[in-house]
Amino acid sequence: MGTSSALRKNGSESAGASVAFVDLETRATKDDHQALRLWLRLLSCTVRVENHVRGRLRQEFATTLPRFDLMAQLERHPHGLRMSELSKRLMVSGGNVTGITDQLEREGLVARTLDREDRRAITVKLTETGLKRFAEMAASHEEWIIELLGGLNQEDKHAMLAMLRKLKTHFGDVAAPGTTHNPSPIDRRR
Numbered sequence: 001m002g003t004s005s006a007l008r009k010n011g012s013e014s015a016g017a018s019v020a021f022v023d024l025e026t027r028a029t030k031d032d033h034q035a036l037r038l039w040l041r042l043l044s045c046t047v048r049v050e051n052h053v054r055g056r057l058r059q060e061f062a063t064t065l066p067r068f069d070l071m072a073q074l075e076r077h078p079h080g081l082r083m084s085e086l087s088k089r090l091m092v093s094g095g096n097v098t099g100i101t102d103q104l105e106r107e108g109l110v111a112r113t114l115d116r117e118d119r120r121a122i123t124v125k126l127t128e129t130g131l132k133r134f135a136e137m138a139a140s141h142e143e144w145i146i147e148l149l150g151g152l153n154q155e156d157k158h159a160m161l162a163m164l165r166k167l168k169t170h171f172g173d174v175a176a177p178g179t180t181h182n183p184s185p186i187d188r189r190r
Contacts, residue, residue, distance in 0.1 A: 071134045080125030
């Protein structure tokens, strides 16, 4: 199952027809298990936020979300990170990190240096220009997220954070495939 969203015409084929947003949640039916419907709603919200952020980064900063994410990791580590650590933190291949780093280095936003502790390893860090550019992007990014979640009041956000913390904790209790953990029977209530 892909995670991209799509647009679909509603109703007629006329030029003035309205366009409705179609997302992953539309795959669910009232007969599907409540857990499946919840997962699709969470995924749908995540994809919508991510697509909005991707578009704004492209429009306002002529950059991509992967580039922003790499710079965000480096901003949190002023002395830099090894390429292998960036790959692990971003959960992408070393080749992807290398490609993004190449682009950012050509633009003067990051610099590579030999790691002092292991001369076979390369450390990447933001340049002064990169720090300034990232600060601009991060400030806008925060505004976009605040705007997107503006339909929730403080109490709603607090409650959702608590519920999602509980869910995240549960994920830690569920064994990965191939282990011997024996979870409790599935609750089929909807």
